[in-house]
Amino acid sequence: MNDFWSACLSRFERELPVQQFNAWIKSLRLEKVDNEPSHLRLVAPNRYVLDWIRKRYLNQIEVLALDYFPGPMIINLAVEERATETPMPEEEAAPVIVPVSKNLMASCDPAYEKNPP
Secondary structure: OHHHHHHHHHHHHHHOOHHHHHHHHOOOEEEEEOOEEEEEEEEEOOHHHHHHHHHHOHHHHHHHHHHHOOOOOEEEEEEOOOOOOOOOOHHHOOOOOOOOOHHHHHHHOHHHHHOOO
16 A cells, blocks of 8 residues: 555656645545555545545546556545644633833834823
8 A cells, every 4th residue: 555655646746746746745645444455545634635636636546546456446535633732721821911112112103202101
């Protein structure tokens, strides 16, 4: 399976402009599907890349799989699962106050010089 994906990457790298290859293909990962020898999973970093691959490149990958594997392979698409960030408790999420000099305030607001707080 790794040899197949390496062959796919090499082919796309030769056929596509560098920017297009890096943006759409390079971030993909191919995995085996447990208990399904004729299934592979192509994992994209996000939904946008997944949709783009489905519309523009999945057919080519399936054709390459037909040439590479002895039997038909089913390629499923998935979005990479990422750990969700834990929100910060409210007491730790207090705003940061940055002191501003009177000179800076006066340069930003001419009315400040006449009526400072």
